[in-house]
Amino acid sequence: METTIAEILQKGNLGRDDIITLLGADESADIELIRSTAEKLLLDKCGPAVFYRGLIEFSNLCIRDCLYCGIRKSNAGINRYTLSKEEIVASAKWCADKGYGSVVLQSGERQDDAFIDFLVDVISEIKSSTASEKMPGGAGVTLSVGEQSPAAYKRLYEAGAHRYLLRIESSNPILFASIHPPEQELQRRIDCLKTLRETGFQVGTGVMIGIPGQTVEVLADDILFFKEMDIDMIGMGPYIVHSATPMSIYADYHKFTRNEIFQTALLMISVCRIVLGDVNIASTTALQAMRDDGREEGLRYGANVIMPLTTPLNVRQDYLLYDGKPCLDEDVQQCSACLEKRIRSIGREIAVDVWGDSKKALRRQN
Ligand code: SAH
Secondary structure, eight states, X not given: OOOOHHHHHHOSSOOHHHHHHHHTOOSHHHHHHHHHHHHHHHHHHTOSEEXXXXXXXXXXXXXXXXXXXXXXXXXXXXXXXXXXXXXXXXHHHHXXXXXXXXXXXXXXXXXXXXXXXXXXXXXXXHHHHHOOSSOTTOXXXXXXXXXXXXXXXXXXXXXXXXXXXXXXBOSOHHHHHHTSOTTSOHHHHHXXXXXXXHHTOEEEEOBEEOOTTOOHHHHHHHHHHHHHTTOSEEEEEEOOOOTTSGGGGGGGGOSSOHHHHHHHHHHHHHHHHHHHOSOEEEEOHHHHHHSTTHHHHHHHTTOOEEOOBOSOHHHHTTOOSSTTOSOSSSOHHHHHHHHHHHHHHTTOEEEOSSOOOOHHHHHHHO
8 A cells, every 4th residue: 555645754764755755745635734744843843933144146247057047147138237345245234233143145156266355355344344242253144156166165164154055956967957058067066065065164055946857756856965965954946937048948838837836846845844854944035936925835834044135126126037036126124024024924933133053054063
């Protein structure tokens, strides 16, 4: 007889087949059982706190040509920008004043020395100007600036950044190759994740969900990849078409419906929580792009990190990774007030003035 979802959820150590069964759940009672198991696990292991990271998309200049991404180098139709050091630091200070214990600095990829010099300078300035009695070490700084050399990673770490997000996008070699130009290699990204860990960073990764050709088997392998790499933080979200990218031509014969992708993205959060334990899992903006309450749903399915958009309004519309990105015309005040209400509405708390490292990372570091 086939193992039921309830039986799988009672097991201690889930194998590949179990994970595939969970990700393939389509009866609403089964989905609710998976969701509530993940939520309970989160509350038991990590508590009700939701950690904020103010997301500062500081530049859309990019040397890469990812086939899905709206700010890829070949997209000539967009206005390229880089915020000044003063603008970035001002955003970070705004976050720290509001009690957000951390910021994420995200941009397109550049590997030139001037870029790393600039970032080192920005990070040092953020650290010193956000230091206070409440946070003597300044705000936590997470970076999301792509593939860099070991020497660059070391400089960024020494400047004071202590977490790094680099999504693997898909750990499946065929799928990875189908969404990137040939010069972008899966192995290189895996090597970067290893280097980041060796450098001292807490390391986050993740995948897009709903890439054409992706299956629940492939997603199960992604989760096993996160486990094998001993990842501290997960950031995943639905793949959403950007009309000016090569992958937009797949949109018409995409196998999955929007609802299916949204539901699978939520299930990925739950199953990651169940398999990976006390890691941090972000409920990402792309979830909200699919449904207005998408980010609260992510929290209900087991996520514990939210990254409110704190990019200055005048450049937000130039950082469009996909069509229909939410919060483009809301200012940061409004964004944060509306989020707070949403988080309270599902019975969770917002942690203030803390970096909000994952329990898993803290355990490993001790
Ligand atoms: N240059 C950095 C940051 C990239 S943007 C880096 O390479 O890590 C952050 C993430 O946005 C990407 O890792 C990708 O997973 C996601 N993203 C890009 N285009 C997207 C799209 N069309 N739909 C959904 N997510 C997308």
